[in-house]
Amino acid sequence: MSEFRNFENHSNGQFYFCWVIALRAEATPLIEAFNMKNVGNKSLFPIYTNEDTGHALVISGIGSVKSAAAATFLKDQLKIKDHSAWINFGIAGFFKGPIGDLYQAIKVVSKESGAAFFPGLRLTKLLPASILFTVSKPENEYKEKVLYDMEASGFCEMAPIFSCNELTYVIKIVSDTANNSSSLITKNLVRELIEKKLPKIQDILAEIKVLVEEEKKRLLIPNEVMEFEKSFKFTETNKYKFRETYRKWKIAFPTKNLELSEFLNFQPKEIILKLENEVLVNAKDWTVL
16 A cells, blocks of 8 residues: 555656665665655555755665556656656676676567667767666676666656656666676665766766657646647547647647637547648648759
């Protein structure tokens, strides 16, 4: 049974960054750096937040299934908005050193199912890129020139549903290699590796926040759309189609406004069809110079 203190105070929070982290040792440096406070430590997945700085963090435990479940739990419990960024962060094995290097996983492959994911816009200027394999048990041989973890594929399967794939990131710090066994990893080592990279993490978050703000603007629902949705009985499916069609219509006709009086006898599907036809006619009128 989850237990949240002042849960209602968190339900409308503005969170820019939603962290899904497997181990408390990995989470603690970020919790401290961003002054996050516990709001659900007695739940199955402990949650920490700081609404002032826009951070929400959940500790999932080890495994891809737990990572997916924890992301879902965080989304549901804190009513995370659709424009928020989701970040799976933590340690990972790598085929080469040095330990402490930070990478963006731009392709994540589940070694168990074979499913492949391509999370996040590429942060080329800030991070080197790598492929990552999610495995079901710790990797000791490092036969492939990739990162290895035990969570990212589950995270990548679920998190894009909550926002968009472009705002879903997998960022890993090298903790073990063929020459540095995972058996040597300690809580103190994990803390040290992450704390050394906090300035770089701050730079990464500044870049991601710009993208979050852009997505927030894109998803903003104009007043005239809200008026239509109040006046007509849209199903959830038609509401989604209406909003997407409206965005295309507004790009085609930036100076025009929707007038309720023009659609008084229309059904929701007819409204969508009319807007689609107007966009189509406008596109046909374009001339290629």
